[in-house]
Amino acid sequence: MTTHTQWTDSHCPVARTTDIVGDRWSLLIVRDAFDGTRRFSQFQRNLGIAKNILTDRLKGLVEQGILEARSNEKGTRNEYVLTERGMDLFTVIVSLRQWGERHAFIDGEPHSTLIDDTTGDPVPTLRLVNARKIGLDATNTHVRKVEQD
């Protein structure tokens, strides 16, 4: 479990997640970790991020149990590896990726692509469907709030 003491909106799972990983650098560090980046210097080079900000975000992600800091074989430096909890952010990163593919590029503009290893094809679009395979979106769902005492 997380160690946050002050949540922005305690009953809302969206808000708790954004409290934990809801900033651009944390999300991009997680993205890079999915792609196999492990070392401070690699994150820094990939992201073009200031050292003090990278240090802060890595510390936060370790505290929140998203990344685990391990010594490398020689014991000379830390490597950062996604925990199980961090690996489970896969759907979050894919949803961000797929929205970007649909809305943040003009036709023909090059972008990286997430490939299914078993088929060699780009992965399909994430879709929320119910047990009857009906697509769900904001028009046919609603949020049930927690009943307050």
Added chain:
Amino acid sequence: MTTHTQWTDSHCPVARTTDIVGDRWSLLIVRDAFDGTRRFSQFQRNLGIAKNILTDRLKGLVEQGILEARSNEKGTRNEYVLTERGMDLFTVIVSLRQWGERHAFIDGEPHSTLIDDTTGDPVPTLRLVNARKIGLDATNTHVRKVEQD
């Protein structure tokens, strides 16, 4: 299309999306807009956010084509409504919600729930599957980078 001139990582759709909506307040404003919040004062009350930050984030979301600012019937104030592009962030918000449900609450701790209107049940978990219905995650996918000139 978006009007960003400087992308953090131009070829990466994840990074373009986080450039556009990758901060906690923008994501929570979008969450509230999905729940029907439209007025500045409502956003402010829901989020407990400083007016100047809310003004800045609403302006950014309008500039990026996520929200549309409309006059209310009386023409006395703006209302903010998700555009089609903004509505398409549904999967992003749901993925954040579902990660939070799995990892940011202890057993029995109350949280809001996204309900399928047609069944009255909580919505199922978003899963990325390929055409053969094989579940995809970081272990059986990889990112194909753009070939540089």
